[in-house]
Amino acid sequence: MTVKFFAYLRDPDYAGCREITWPGCADVLQLGRELSTRFGQKFHDEFFAEGETELGERVIVMVNGRRVEFLSGIHTPLRDADLIQIFPVVAGG
Amino acid sequence: MKQLVIKPEKCIGCRTCELVCSFGHYQQFNPKMANVTVLEYEKAAVAVPIVCLQCEEPSCMKVCPVHAISRREDGAVIMNYDKCIGCKMCMNACPLGNISYHPSVKKVFKCDLCGGDPKCAKYCPTGAIEFSETDALSDHKKQLAEHYRDIIGEEANA
Amino acid sequence: MNNGYVGTILRVNLKTGTILKEPLNDKNADEYVGARGLGTKYYCDECDPKCDPLGPDNKLIFMTGPLTGTAATSAGRYNAVAKSPLTGTIGAANSGGHFGPELKYAGYDGIIFEDVSDHPVYLYISDDTVELRDATHLWGKDVFETTDALNEECGSNFRIACISAAGETGCLFAGIMNDKHRAAGRGGIGAVMGVKKLKAVAVKGTKSIFVAHPEKFFEVCMDARAKLKAHPVTGAGLSAYGTMILVNIVNGVGGMPVANGRDGACYADADDISGESLTAKHLIRNKGCFGCSIGCGRLTEIKSGPYKSQGEGPEYEAGWSFGADCKINDLGAVCDANFMCNQYGIDPITMGSTIACAMELYEMGAIPEEDIGFPLRFGDAAAMVKATEMTCKGEGFGKIMGLGSYRMAEKYGHPELSMSVKKQEMPAYDGRAIQGIGLEYATSNRGGCHVRGYMISPEVLGIPLAMDPLVTEGKPALLKTFQDLTALCDATGICLFTTFGMGLPEIAGMYREAVGSDESDEEVLLKGERIWNLEKQFNVAAGVEKDTLPPRLLREKLPNGPAEGKVNELHTMLKEYYAARGWDEEGIPTKEKLTALKLN
Structure with a gap:
């Protein structure tokens, strides 16, 4: 699957890249854990709320353009062909 | 000793400092009554809050004919309005233009560091004005002065 | 005045050259707050909704709000109000920068420009000195040239709002630019200024703004600022990118x-x-x-x-x-x-x-x-x-x-x-993929516009709560609230972007302490709804076309992406929206609603 990062999540402190190809994992929870292992604690703390029961307050995760809140949240299943986009909360207009 | 330290690289030119200063002293919103003024240098693309630097050897203090200007214990150079005759000599003497006069205040005024907790530094949204210990900052200030003298010098002189 | 307002409106007749200073209408200020609301109220009281937007009867009003120029959050705004030559609706264009506050420091809440001049002029304001000056030498110049020339002529500390040749020659989406880069941009208000042969307004002020409860006001403002600072969007995201x-x-x-x-x-x-x-x-x-x-x-x-x-x-x-x-x-x-x-x-x-x-x-x-x-x-x-x-x-x-x-x-x-x-x-969001913003476009009182009720906040950004962009449920009622809150926010003179990090309690709080009112949050919000209905009332009287969307959004299915196959389901949402507004099925405000809002 393809995972894309945006805004400051591209900084070296977090993902340090725009995009990464990731081998299959079962769901968003597993993906978050695996990416946290790779990118470190700061990424982890941004991605997850405490206890890994839900996403962190400052992050938006989309699977194929749909926020996971409207799918199955942190347990949204993932397939190899999926595009996962990870944004910090942003606004503008 | 603590002093106001300016970081123009952080200034976004919003003039919140002017507002909170005039409010702190007069309970009015009026940038023209503030002891701090943000200068925009358009071509150099910088904004610089100009505040009293509480000079080591204040020209204003030297030139005051009635000795109305003195240095407080915390380093602030302050006005004694019981003595001030409003001659405005200090305004002319300040090389940075940090002493002002306003018709509705009816006296000259300058930064008094808000008695030790300057509002401009407290409420600057970006940290472009800080109130910090001077010793640790002398290098920073020197570098900054040189940097900005170079980039805005031309425009300021024009 | 000690209520956020400075108490004087300038009335400038461009044909006769008469300049009057009249007291602010307190009742209108109370009911319509300021800026977008108060400007629109003055406009509607004085102008025929059927007037030619590019004719002499269309007035042009600059109006600030009671919070403009104070320490409230992002309170640098004014509105330029006139009938829009692009849409034929009421046109209120909102701008930031430093011009609005300066107008208040000069002692004026707003300026009403009437009729048209027979030669190019600009309005010079330095506190009590207000003059119409010849602008023949500025005609044809662009915004930057005009601003520089006026800063040369009047003084570098004057704030300038002006138009360029585009506004002079009738580009129907010319705006009014202030501080060079800030725009009262939408709806062609700059073309109205051009027809009036009004090239610019140059203003400098040295006076103060007083509020009703200074200490309390300062406190609520600084609390609101702290809240914005702590919010990831208004504290970090927007400034970073x-x-x-x-x-x-x-x-x-x-x-x-x-x-x-x-x-x-x-x-x-x-x-x-x-x-x-x-x-x-x-x-x-x-x-x-x-x-x-x-x-x-x-x-x-x-x-x-x-x-x-x-x-x-x-x-x-x-x-x-x-x-x-x-x-x-x-x-x-x-x-x-x-x-x-x-x-x-x-x-x-x-x-x-x-x-x-x-x-x-x-x-x-x-x-x-x-x-x-x-x-x-x-x-x-x-x-x-x-x-x-x-x-x-x-x-x-x-x-x-x-x-x-x-x-x-x-x-x-x-x-x-x-x-x-x-x-x-319409702006930068597709109403097929994001249903609520489509409804906002259709119902906005100034035509295709996102900043009358920014549904992108809930539908894409998840602020204040995440709503699924593909569904219509709950959108009409929420949009109504957003539109009313936005009207209130615009009317106070603060920036809409503050609402990413704060809401009605903060806006109403700052408003109350500034003007010295003890109204509840809901009562303050009602002023926003009143403004919305006044604008609508004007548009109905002006004969503006009904609320709809381009056929592409209603019938052409999105060919790709997460919203593939979607069109905007306006028909469903519109009914609910009108009901939420207390309007009839045609989208006309009912007598009961108008009476409840003290609008008839």
């Missing part, structure tokens, strides 16, 4: 229109024109409007190449209109076109969207090449920049584009391909 940060996320949900909406709403090259790219490659520094703790403004530079330039912006809307909507991934070209819009004082949303519409018409053969003078295809950055320049300068085909996409497309037989509502172009 500016509004262009939206490019990737809106595109991410498949909601950024591509090629005039013809090719759907997923732009493959979005990242090339994103806030991330702008920040990495072109940002010089952030810039804040008056009293703003957010600082979303960008000072940017294209350092080399054909589009070498420097200026402010672009904002997300311009990034989209010149970028994805014209299928252009060259950020340099996008910035250059946007800088030109600032320099010539025109609305980049309508400009880019009009070019995109022209591109579609050209590609389908509806606009012959000889009319344009060169091929105008999607993806051709040089052609896009050239088309912008021609419109800014009113040259050749630029004159036709200067009428906006609706009138242009109508001339070539395809008005349905204008992506506009009430003849004003």
